[in-house]
Amino acid sequence: MDTAAFEALKFQGDPFADAVIADLVATNRVGVVNEVLEHFRANDQPIPDDLPESVRAFLVATDNPPEWADLDRVARAYDFFVDDGVHVASVLTFGAMVNCYAHARTSRVLTLTHGLDQPHRRLSETSQFVMNMMGRDAFGSGGAFVPTIQKTRLIHAAVRHFLTESGRWDVEADGVPVCQQDMVGGLLIFSVQVVEGMRRIGIAVTEQEASDYYYVWRVTGAMLGIPAESLPESVEDARELSATLVEAAYGPSSEGVALTRHLLTTYERLFPGELFDGIVAAMVRQVVNPEVADWMEVPHSRGWSGVVRAGTRLIRAMERSEDDNALATTILDRAGNLLLGGSVRNLTNGQSTTLDIPADLRERWEAEGRCPAPTAAEPTATPI
Template structure:
C-alpha cells in the first residue's frame, strides 16, 4: 500500500509541537500496571519474551496483551523487501555502524540537554555500560536479515523499549522534578525523532568521517530501516522525513539546533569515556577513545561535552582515518586490507560483549545469519552465541 503523508516533513513549529507529545498507547499500559501493582510480574514475564514469532505470553494483564498484539506488525506502508535489502550493508559494515554509533551517536545524544536530564533523573548517569549494552543489542537485533519477520528478535525489543520509555515518562512526570509546561513531556516524540536522526543520519556522517565508504543506496536503505523502526516505536509517521535528503535537512536545521552544553551531558560523556578506557587494554592507549570521539562528532559538540584533547592521539586517529580510506579502496581485492579495516571496527562492539553489569557478563546476541557471515570474514566480536538457557542480564 502506498504511504500517505498529511503533514510537512520538516519545520520548526511541527518539531516544537512534538515536545508535548508522549506515546498514548504505551503510556496507558504503564498507568494500568501501576494502578494494579503488577509491574513486577510483567517484568518477569517479558524477560523471556524475545522472539518475533513467539506467541504472546498468556499470563499477562489484558492491557499488556492488547498492547503486544497491536504493536506486533510494522506499519502498512513498510516495504519489507526494501528492509531486507539493507542486510547486505549490515553484513559489510554493521560492525562499523555499531562502533560509530557508540563513539559518536551516543555522545551526540548527550549534547541534547533535556534528554540528558532525563537520564540523570532515572539515576543512570553512572551506568554507561548498561546504556551501551542496551543500545548495542537494539541495533544488533535491527541488523538481522528480516528484523520484523519470523526468526528475528527485533519486534519484542522495540515493544519493551517503548514500555520502558513510557515508564520513564510516568515516574519523572510525577517526581516533582519536572515542569511539563516548560520542559514538555519527558522522552517526548521530539526526543525520539531526534534520537532516530542521530542514530541514522549522523551515524552515516560519522562513518564517512572515519573513512568508511557508504553508497547513497546503502545510506537510503539504512535510513529506511530506521524510519520503519521509528514508526514501531510510536513516532508519528507524518513527523518522520520520508527521504534521506529530507532527514539530513531536518537534522541539520532543527535537531542539531537543540545541541548545547549541560552538566548532565558532560558527566554522561565523562563516564562513557571512562568505560571505553576500561575496554581498551593497557594504560598506553588512554586517550585514544576521546580522540575517536573527536574524530566522529563535531568540534563544537566535543568542546561542549569537555571531551579531552590529545594532539598525539588526534594525529594517530587522523592518520588511521586516512589509512582506513586507502584500505577501503582495496577491501574487495585484499583479504589483508579487509582484516585490518574490520578489526578496528570490531574492537568496541567486542568490548560491549565483555562489559560487566553488576558483576555479570552482558551477553549481546548477534543475529545468527549475521554472526555466521561476520565469523566467515573474521570480524565477529563474539565467538559464540549465548544459549537460550543463559539468563538475560539487564
C-alpha cells in the first residue's frame, strides 16, 4: 500500500455498521439493543428476534468469515496459542498497548471516550477479544468470537457517531475517529508487532507460526469491516507496512503519556511492595522501540533493565532447550502465568468485564499446568 492510499483510510469509516448506529440513534433504540446483545455471546446462538431490522440484517450479513478464509491455517494458529498464549498476553499488555498510545489520534479517541483512568477496562476488553479469537473453533460451532467481532464493530461505529456529533472532533483536520487507518494500524500492532515483541524478550516464534497468527488477524480484520485491499496477504508485507507507515505515525502526545502512566501504575500493582518498582517500565522498554518508550515517558530503571536483559538471554537459552528440559518449560510457563493471572485479578477492579478463557484453551492449559486463573464469571458486554 502506498502512502496516499494509507492516508485516504483516515477518512473512511464502516458504512454498513455506521448506518446501523445512525438508525438506532434516529429511532432512540440504542438502549434496547444493548440489553438484547448483552446476552448474545456464542456463535451457535440464534440471532435474537427482538432486534430492530437494521441490526438483524447486519448480524445475518456478518455472521461468517470471508470465503477465502482457510480454517486449517486458523487451526494451526490455535496450536501456537496453546503453547505461547501466556507470552502473547504478556507482550500484548506490556508492549502493544503502549504502541497504541504512541499514536496520537488513537490516544485522543480513547481519552474522549473512556477517560484516562480506565486501563483495566481497555486491557480486559482487548484480552477478552484475543482469547475469543484464539479459541479452537473461533469462527465455527462452539466458539464465541463471531458475536464479539459483530459487537466490536458496532461499538466502533457508535464511537464514530457520538464523537463526531459531540463537536469535540474535527473530521476535516483529523480524519474520521476509529477510521480504517486506525483499524489497520491496531491490527498490525496486535499481530506482527506482538510477535516482534515476543522475539525481543527471547520467545522463539517460527516464521510459520508468525504467518499463521497474522492470518487469523487478517481474517478477523475482514470481519471487522476492513477492506481486503488494505491488509497485506503475507506476514512479510504486513511487517513492511507496519514499519513504513504505521510506526511512522507514532509520536508524543499528552494523552498518550497520561494513558501510559496509568497503564504502568496498573501493572505495578501486580508486584507487591517496593522491591520490584521499575520492573514493569523495564519490561516495556525491552518490548517496544526505545523512541516510543521515550515519547511515552516510560521511566528508565538501570538496575531492572539489566535484570530484564539478562532474563531475556536466559529465556532464549531455555527456549532452545524447552522441548527437552522440563525445568525450562516450567519456568517459562510460570513466568507467563504470573502476569496473566495477576492481570485477570487486577483488571476486573470491581468492573463487570472479566476475562473468560474459552473452555478448550482452559482444558489444554489445565492439563499442562499452565492455566493462569480460575473460571471467570460470565462477561458483560460493553455497551454501544
